[in-house]
Amino acid sequence: MSNSLQCWQCGTAVTDQPLPLSTYAECRPCRAQLHCCRQCQHYNPRLRVDCDEPRAESHSEREKANFCDWFKLRREFGEPGEKAPSVDHKAELNALFGTDAGVTETPSNSHTQLDDLFTAPSDDP
Template sequence: MKPEDLSCWKCGTSLKDILLPFSRMSKCKSCQTDLHVCKMCEFYDTTVNNSCREPVAEKVTDKTRKNFCGYLQPSETAHQAKSTSHASDSKQQLDALFGLGSEEKSNPTGEPPEDEARRKLEELFGKDKK
């Protein structure tokens, strides 16, 4: 593996100027985050025990801080850009589930939300008669 193929696990900056193998003190020049970390490793996998596929590695509790693991293999895919489409899809699904963000569809009369809520309550429970 060549350093040009690697990018910081946190900010995505190219690590072409970093010497391999990473020393324990290696830091990203852009965001100053530690690079000798579990999240930067080929063996990092949140779906397995201890989030590590290396069977003899010692347990590391903080996967984002430098450690003494001797099995670190830098991963080319360590940086995962945040997907705005996934986030927006999730928000749209929640809005649809709870009826949020769709005032135009649910209120075709154009009445204020407070009046619509009162009208719906009166329809549901009947008008309060004194």
């Protein structure tokens, strides 16, 4: 098992911690505890309990060390501050179905038709 490990908080490569990871292991530069929910593969912030493992205990502080029996070390994270690439969905649809040159928008006179529908008929012959 390689010792390449990345800190969940600062993204620094942690090379000075022996594996399996001790419950009290921490990142030297930022002093973040590594045996915590945030460093676990089961961590999922989109869930109510933040954990994909249904048998795991609930922990109120996800950044603090814990004694979870289901802890599974997560080794890599995205770069700190890295954002997901934006996707231009309209460009993808145009590439898939061709450009929207075949679609023409006709000006609508629906407002005029609506006014004509609800105006009172005149009494003039």
